[in-house]
Amino acid sequence: MTEHFIDLTDGTRLDIKVNFGTLYYLQKTRGFRRLAKKVEKTPDKMTDGENMDMCANIIYAILRSNGRSVTFDEALELMPPDPEELKEVLEEFQEKYEKYAKKKAAKAGRPMQK
Numbered sequence: 001m002t003e004h005f006i007d008l009t010d011g012t013r014l015d016i017k018v019n020f021g022t023l024y025y026l027q028k029t030r031g032f033r034r035l036a037k038k039v040e041k042t043p044d045k046m047t048d049g050e051n052m053d054m055c056a057n058i059i060y061a062i063l064r065s066n067g068r069s070v071t072f073d074e075a076l077e078l079m080p081p082d083p084e085e086l087k088e089v090l091e092e093f094q095e096k097y098e099k100y101a102k103k104k105a106a107k108a109g110r111p112m113q114k
Helices: 018-028 032-041 049-064 072-078 084-110
Strands: 005-007 014-015
Touching: 018 032, 018 049, 018 084, 032 049, 049 072, 049 084
Parallel strands: none
Antiparallel strands: 005 014
């Protein structure tokens, strides 16, 4: 698997790890579910503001789940405004989330073991 890193504005380098904590923090952010549903149904009709909100939520969740104790505003300050780095973060998140969703679906389809 390819390693992806974010070079934060405070000079640290953070390995992108998407885990249960990432999903937990995403679900706790305000408005994420509404945006996630819109992305699933009509990703091409997202406004620039909605795209920025989605990216901001993902950045916050990744930083928190990777052990950084930050507020939402601090997370936004730490993320560099480089569009290429942001694109890598989102691609890595999507890839790992899809793996998680496949595992969850596979478990749901199996009968319970005794």
